[in-house]
Amino acid sequence: MDIYRDITVTHGVNRPIIRKGEVYLFGDITEELAGEFVRKLNENRPEELTVYVSTNGGLVSAGLAIHDALLDVPKTVVIASGMCASTGTLILLAGKSRWATPNTHFIVHGIEFVPQTKEENQEEVSVHLQYLNTIIDELFSEKIKGYSRAKELGIFGVREAKELGFINGVVE
Secondary structure, eight states: OOTTTTSOOOOSTTOOEEETTEEEEESOBOHHHHHHHHHHHHHHOOSEEEEEEEESOBOHHHHHHHHHHHHTSSEEEEEEEEEEETHHHHHHHTOSEEEEOTTOEEEOOOOOOOOOSOGGGHHHHHHHHHHHHHHHHHHHHHHOTTHHHHHHHOEEEHHHHHHHTSOSEEOO
16 A cells, blocks of 8 residues: 655654655654654555654653554554654554564653753643643553553563553564
């Protein structure tokens, strides 16, 4: 199926590489990457999509935008490779089917922020941060049976990811 026949394959730092029903999200998850990804997804409205993710993380807002956009694709397979950390796990979570390559590692943690704002804005930032942590906890708890345990572990491999319900299995 040639879902992306009218889209030029893009290469470059923090830009998704898109080919016929496949998306490669490698590197930092940024607002620029999320914007381009969501725009292309909305332009083409694929019925099926395979997303490959290898990231140390990025901006939570960017990960949530990608996550939400993927939920609109009827058949989404997400394959983690290498490192699926932090915001990358939000993207993984959007897959109707979730897989990982044998040497993939996962990192799950709460959102932390060292305020760089004026003192009078720190309370507002703190409230927003608590709200984001609540959203993420609810998303994960709803879909991942072992989410609390994953947060305790922090970093884990594919065996634990399967046991915890993060992935359906390992791609050999």
